[in-house]
Amino acid sequence: MGSLLSLVPLKLLKFADDTTVIGLIQDGDESAYRQEIEQLAAWCSRNNLELNTLKTVEMIVDFRRNTPALPPLTIMNSTVPTVASFRFLGTTISQDLKWDTHIDATIKKGPNKDCTSFGS
Known part of the structure; x- marks a missing residue:
């Protein structure tokens, strides 16, 4: 894995079969x-691992007033869609970094074992 590291200030987070790159x-x-x-x-590719580009997304967080359009990200000749939010380890992260999207998604799921009802 050491060969993956470079001088570029990126963090690589790995969980089971998921990889997240933060740049x-x-x-x-x-x-x-x-x-x-x-x-x-x-x-x-060198380590016989396959990136599933159909499950790959890019989310851009940019708080500048005038955000320039970036060209689409391409991996292995596949264009990666840019999204406004995505789920990461059970939490919905949105490009404005606010909790609204996550809370809305949690409420839409309805009551579950993680929610406890109080009262009579």
Whole structure:
């Protein structure tokens, strides 16, 4: 796994069969981010791991007033869709980093074993 690490300030989080890459694009230069994604895909290929691009999404968090449009991310000739939110370890994370989307999704699921009803 050491060959996957680079000087680019990214964090790699792995849970079972899921991998999440968190990257920082500074000064509008996304080349380091895209290079790291290419290196991840190459590392997976070298280690006989398959990235399921059909289950891959990209979420961009950007609080600047004028957000420039970034070209779509491509992995193994597949365009990765950009989403406004996604589920990560049971929590819905949205690009505004607020809890509203997660709370709405939790309420829509309705009562379950994790929710306790109080009262008579």
